Amino acid sequence: MANKAITSRDVDFAKWYTDVVTAAKLASYSNVKGCVIFEPNGWAIWERIQQEMDKMFKKTGHRNVAMPMLIPESLINKEGELIEGFAPEVAWVTEGGQKKLEERLCIRPTSESLFSDYYSSVVKSYRDLPMKYNQWCSVMRWEKETRPFLRSREFFWQEGHTVHATKEEAEEETIGMLNVYKTFFEDYLAVPVVAGLKTEKEKFAGAEYTYTIEALMHNGIALQSGTSHYFGQKFAKAYDIKFLNKNNELEYCYQTSWGVSNRMIGALIMVHGDDNGLVLPPKIAPKQVVIIPIGDTENVINTVDAIYNDLEKAGVSVYVDNTEKSPGFKFAEAEVNGVPVRIEVGKRDLENNNITVARRDTSEKMVISKDSDIVNYVTDLMNDIQNNLYNKAKKHLESLTFEARTKEEVEKIMNEHPGFVKADWCGDLECELKMKEIKGTKSRCILEHEKPLTGKCVMCGKEAKHLVVWGIQY
Amino acid sequence: MANKAITSRDVDFAKWYTDVVTAAKLASYSNVKGCVIFEPNGWAIWERIQQEMDKMFKKTGHRNVAMPMLIPESLINKEGELIEGFAPEVAWVTEGGQKKLEERLCIRPTSESLFSDYYSSVVKSYRDLPMKYNQWCSVMRWEKETRPFLRSREFFWQEGHTVHATKEEAEEETIGMLNVYKTFFEDYLAVPVVAGLKTEKEKFAGAEYTYTIEALMHNGIALQSGTSHYFGQKFAKAYDIKFLNKNNELEYCYQTSWGVSNRMIGALIMVHGDDNGLVLPPKIAPKQVVIIPIGDTENVINTVDAIYNDLEKAGVSVYVDNTEKSPGFKFAEAEVNGVPVRIEVGKRDLENNNITVARRDTSEKMVISKDSDIVNYVTDLMNDIQNNLYNKAKKHLESLTFEARTKEEVEKIMNEHPGFVKADWCGDLECELKMKEIKGTKSRCILEHEKPLTGKCVMCGKEAKHLVVWGIQY
Numbered sequence: 001m002a003n004k005a006i007t008s009r010d011v012d013f014a015k016w017y018t019d020v021v022t023a024a025k026l027a028s029y030s031n032v033k034g035c036v037i038f039e040p041n042g043w044a045i046w047e048r049i050q051q052e053m054d055k056m057f058k059k060t061g062h063r064n065v066a067m068p069m070l071i072p073e074s075l076i077n078k079e080g081e082l083i084e085g086f087a088p089e090v091a092w093v094t095e096g097g098q099k100k101l102e103e104r105l106c107i108r109p110t111s112e113s114l115f116s117d118y119y120s121s122v123v124k125s126y127r128d129l130p131m132k133y134n135q136w137c138s139v140m141r142w143e144k145e146t147r148p149f150l151r152s153r154e155f156f157w158q159e160g161h162t163v164h165a166t167k168e169e170a171e172e173e174t175i176g177m178l179n180v181y182k183t184f185f186e187d188y189l190a191v192p193v194v195a196g197l198k199t200e201k202e203k204f205a206g207a208e209y210t211y212t213i214e215a216l217m218h219n220g221i222a223l224q225s226g227t228s229h230y231f232g233q234k235f236a237k238a239y240d241i242k243f244l245n246k247n248n249e250l251e252y253c254y255q256t257s258w259g260v261s262n263r264m265i266g267a268l269i270m271v272h273g274d275d276n277g278l279v280l281p282p283k284i285a286p287k288q289v290v291i292i293p294i295g296d297t298e299n300v301i302n303t304v305d306a307i308y309n310d311l312e313k314a315g316v317s318v319y320v321d322n323t324e325k326s327p328g329f330k331f332a333e334a335e336v337n338g339v340p341v342r343i344e345v346g347k348r349d350l351e352n353n354n355i356t357v358a359r360r361d362t363s364e365k366m367v368i369s370k371d372s373d374i375v376n377y378v379t380d381l382m383n384d385i386q387n388n389l390y391n392k393a394k395k396h397l398e399s400l401t402f403e404a405r406t407k408e409e410v411e412k413i414m415n416e417h418p419g420f421v422k423a424d425w426c427g428d429l430e431c432e433l434k435m436k437e438i439k440g441t442k443s444r445c446i447l448e449h450e451k452p453l454t455g456k457c458v459m460c461g462k463e464a465k466h467l468v469v470w471g472i473q474y
Numbered sequence: 475m476a477n478k479a480i481t482s483r484d485v486d487f488a489k490w491y492t493d494v495v496t497a498a499k500l501a502s503y504s505n506v507k508g509c510v511i512f513e514p515n516g517w518a519i520w521e522r523i524q525q526e527m528d529k530m531f532k533k534t535g536h537r538n539v540a541m542p543m544l545i546p547e548s549l550i551n552k553e554g555e556l557i558e559g560f561a562p563e564v565a566w567v568t569e570g571g572q573k574k575l576e577e578r579l580c581i582r583p584t585s586e587s588l589f590s591d592y593y594s595s596v597v598k599s600y601r602d603l604p605m606k607y608n609q610w611c612s613v614m615r616w617e618k619e620t621r622p623f624l625r626s627r628e629f630f631w632q633e634g635h636t637v638h639a640t641k642e643e644a645e646e647e648t649i650g651m652l653n654v655y656k657t658f659f660e661d662y663l664a665v666p667v668v669a670g671l672k673t674e675k676e677k678f679a680g681a682e683y684t685y686t687i688e689a690l691m692h693n694g695i696a697l698q699s700g701t702s703h704y705f706g707q708k709f710a711k712a713y714d715i716k717f718l719n720k721n722n723e724l725e726y727c728y729q730t731s732w733g734v735s736n737r738m739i740g741a742l743i744m745v746h747g748d749d750n751g752l753v754l755p756p757k758i759a760p761k762q763v764v765i766i767p768i769g770d771t772e773n774v775i776n777t778v779d780a781i782y783n784d785l786e787k788a789g790v791s792v793y794v795d796n797t798e799k800s801p802g803f804k805f806a807e808a809e810v811n812g813v814p815v816r817i818e819v820g821k822r823d824l825e826n827n828n829i830t831v832a833r834r835d836t837s838e839k840m841v842i843s844k845d846s847d848i849v850n851y852v853t854d855l856m857n858d859i860q861n862n863l864y865n866k867a868k869k870h871l872e873s874l875t876f877e878a879r880t881k882e883e884v885e886k887i888m889n890e891h892p893g894f895v896k897a898d899w900c901g902d903l904e905c906e907l908k909m910k911e912i913k914g915t916k917s918r919c920i921l922e923h924e925k926p927l928t929g930k931c932v933m934c935g936k937e938a939k940h941l942v943v944w945g946i947q948y
Contacts, residue, residue: 031549031591032579035542040607043538064517068509068628069543069581069612070565075505088572091544093581096565096627097616105506107543107567107581117505133514138543142571153570154542 003276003336013219018148020269023336024278027148034146034153038262041337042149044286045265046156050136052188052284053158053260056180062132062160067114069137070105076113079238085205086110089141091153107140112206112231112257115161116239123253125244126165132173134160149266150223150474157261163241163253167232170254174230177258178211181226189264190281190390191215191271192397193225194420194469196445201432204257208232214444214469216397217270220418222444222471225267228258266474271393272361278338279360281389282382289318289378290334294327294346303355304345307374314375316382335360340385341378345370361385361392405454407438410470414439418472422447424464426457434459435470444469477750477810487693492622494743497810498752501622508620508627512736515811516623518760519739520630524610526662526758527632527734530654536606536634541588543611544579550587553712559679560584563615565627581614586680586705586731589635590713597727599718600639606647608634623740624697624948631735637715637727641706644728648704651732652685655700663738664755664864665689665745666871667699668894668943670919675906678731682706688918688943690871691744694892696918696945699741702732740948745867746835752812753834755863756856763792763852764808768801768820777829778819781848788849790856809834814859815852835859835866879928881912884944888913892946896921898938900931908933909944918943 005023007015021027026042038046054064070093077083090106108114119131136158146152160177164170178195185191193213203210207229215225235241236252245251272279282288289311293304304320311318321330327344334342344356350370358365359381368377400419404410413421418439425431425443435441445468452464479497481489495501500516512520528538544567551557564580582588593605610632620626634651638644652669659665667687677684681703689699709715710726719725746753756762763785767778778794785792795804801818808816818830824844832839833855842851874893878884887895892913899905899917909915919942926938 028592028596030542030588032542032544032546032588035544037542037588037592038540040537040539043540046540047538063514064521065514066512066517066520066612066630068504068506068511069614070506070509070628072506091567091570091579093565094568095578097618098562104569105565114504114506114511118502118511122502138540140543144571154544156540 003332006275006277006336008275009218009273016275017270020273020277020336021148024338026265026269026278029146034143036146036148036152038156041286042265045268045280045284046262048284048286049188049264050158053184054136056184057134057158057160060176060180062134062162064135065133066135066137067108067111067118069108071108071111071113073104073106075117076106078113079116079206079235082112082206086141089143091140091142108137109139109141110259111135111139111159112161112235113239115257116235116241116255119163119253120239120241123163123241123243126246129165129243129253130162130169130173132160132162134158147474149262149269155261155263157259159257159259161255161257163236163255165243165245165251165253167254170232170256171230174211174228174256174258177256178213178226178228181213181228181258181260185213185215185225186390188281188283189268190283190386190393191225191267192390192394194445196447196469198227198445199432199443199468201429202443204229206231206234208234212445214420214471215267215271216400216420216471217267217474218273218396219270220400220472222420222473223263223267223270224444224473225263226258226260229256231255231257272389273338276363277336279389280338280340282340282386285317285338285340287317287319287337287339288382289316289341289343290330290339291318291320291343291345292327292330292334293320293322294344297347297350299350300345300347303350303370307343307345307355310375311378314379316375316378341381343378357381359385361388403453404458407458410435410441410458411438414441414472420444421470422453422467423458423470424452424454424456425466425468426460426462427465428457428460428462431457431459440472441470442473444471444473477806480749480751480810482749483692483747490749491744494747494751494810495622498812500739500752503620508617510620510622510626512630515760516739519742519754519758520736522758522760523662523738524632527658528610530658531608531632531634534650534654536608536636539607539609540611541582541585541592541609543582545582545585545587547578547580549591550580552587553590553680553709555708556586556680560615563617565614565616582611583613583615584731584733585609585613585633586635586709587713589731590709590715590729593637593727594713594715597637597715597717600720603639603717603727604636604643604647606634606636608632621948623736623743629735629737631733633731633733635729635731637710637729639717639719639725639727641728644706644730645704647730648685648702648732651730652687652700652702655687655702655732655734659687659689659699660864662755662757663742664757664860664867665699665741666864666868668919670921670943672701672919673906673917673942675903676917678703680705680708682708686919688894688945689741689745690874690894690945691741691948692747692870693744694874694946696894696947697737697741697744698918698947699737700732700734703730705729705731746863747812751810753863754812754814756814756860759791759812759814761791761793761811761813762856763790763815763817764804764813765792765794765817765819766801766804766808767794767796768818771821771824773824774819774821777824777844781817781819781829784849785852788853790849790852815855817852831855833859835862877927878932881932884909884915884932885912888915888946894918895944896927896941897932897944898926898928898930899940899942900934900936901939902931902934902936905931905933914946915944916947918945918947
């Protein structure tokens, strides 16, 4: 029984997506063009993501800071490639305190310039290194279209910025943080990803190279989900970040940055969601279990209380829906919100000493004795749901991952059903651009450790340098 | 033995303050005029404040959201008093995506307009009410002077915004959240406050009335530390927030807002700090205990490990300073950073089966047996430190709280040593402004439940309406 407020996913995927965002009360459009409002259900998911990722960042030796949200034009202009890349999409503050400013300030589109400026003033010696800082904040990019969580002028993210004494250490950091992202996506979001190197065309403005993780949405469209950049000494030279090395010589630092954004919420929706709404993996769900009393006999009330207390004590995020709505309405609401486990405590079930447990991912209902070890049962069930969601997504990704040996094969695949297409590439920009003519297909990433399929570029037939994953992107 | 990098508090309080901020690495000035950088030590305190306050907000039924950071000029202009109050200090975005914008957008100085606009679109019936939302974010006010944590163009805060079906409920919320702030200041920050009503002149632009908590810094200067506003139906009328009440009639909502900011970090410094640097109350300290090994014998290493593991398991936030610095340097660093408890594990102490424990608040050193119940000892000690800091601050506040029955008495007090001065007031703006001529003395708050001292206004001699606390403010 599908939710009537939600267009079927197979009928119109884009409409289904916005319907889920609205029905699950994740976000709403604001009267500020290009910006969305994170409603409580949406922000609660972002808080869960922050909590878990932040632990991983801290465990790997990072500390949080906060840089200003504004960047003077002269400061952001210091690194040529960065400003060239971002100039078309920044917002400028030109008036403050009822006066025209002498210098324009942009709202940060990303904060390499601020971190670099800071590092240049505090880094003196190799003893100060590495400095591994991160900030959780919002940034502004003047986008033309808005799609909640996927594309908006203001969006929330974290940006890590680190400086190191050696190239090796900075490169380790770059790949290390990519792996943190990959682990988080797979273990918490239950979203499998493909990891690899961006092409020259697709790398971050100002980076020597960029690593990426790419997820595949249910409709076969790719979502760039997290990137990790190695800067070498580029920014260090532009912003004069020097340190005295062990030989007492002045040397430029080696630098990285890495970020993931509220796009992750978009990925959660489009990988796990269904025609009944959101489906949240237990490890990231703000509320893991809802208990719904049916009737108000003493037995019902006492049983609800007992189960609630046991689960709560065990550290499960649980709530009782005690509102005046009908049970059916409560079921639907918990469903559309993606709550992983629903426990129904009803008068009639209790007469047989039973309660009913429903899992959101498969819609299965289980009747179990009210005297069973419910904490254990729910904990196991949540593990099972977490694994099932990952495995289902992984299977789906695999079923939509293709190999193409000719241009025609790429075209055939993208026309039938888009997905990830592995194909050889010579490394030339021209061939990459030609690929775009096939329904906008772009390189997702280079698989550094895999050999080309045929050894010949799928577009021009010349010698292949890389095996590349291609796809159509959000 | 005072820290050489820190000017004595009694010699130059302002210099002492900035020296502590720098020496404890809390914040540094950025190259963005009027904005500071929160360095890791400073941001970690803000994170602790957020964690604990956020729990209190959620326990009292609030949920977090995120509104856009920009406000179109036409939207913020809807409520006349608000924009009149904030117009002189907003920053305007006038260009975006390489185009001049049709309408200016200001960076939020506060978000009543955005929340009101949102509520007007989602509130339909009394069943939707109350809606009690909060957001943690930064806001921008174009200040001329900068003092880290006390005054800066961009600052961090939380702003709660609620809508209710009745006046009574909204008024309860206003005073309820003031009490949450008061509890947090006293129980976590160990900062005693005076709570009361702002005068008409000092209330928030657009509010019917404003409650405030006021703290007193070590030098006798007052710090407005948190405010809670009752709006009545003012914003509801300006932004058209209507609901169908139980009688099926359309009615305007009743509204509140309340906020505290990173000023709290300034209060922590200026209430508890000393000539050795920061002093943090254990309940808010990011690191509560530091263990410093002296020597590297097996016994030292094993004892350090054992104590660390025990404390960590007990939920104490503890770290081992294993850097290559000298023990003396490590002591000084932990001291300047305000770590409440320092445990020294030294070879010589261990020969007598002892370790040394030092408390930051009194600088006392205690030698205890390494076989004692250290978790218990440290837990008790932290409670004692927390209470001692509060009691010391409370005593200080009391010693600097005066009663004045004449204008001359006010002058005498403010000239000798500023503090809180209780004095009667007739309620006229003129007398309030005259008070300002005494070294900038302003009303801090009206003590609603206390009777006037003499019954006559301290300035004009006419009948007194209120007993008011006056002070010189940051």
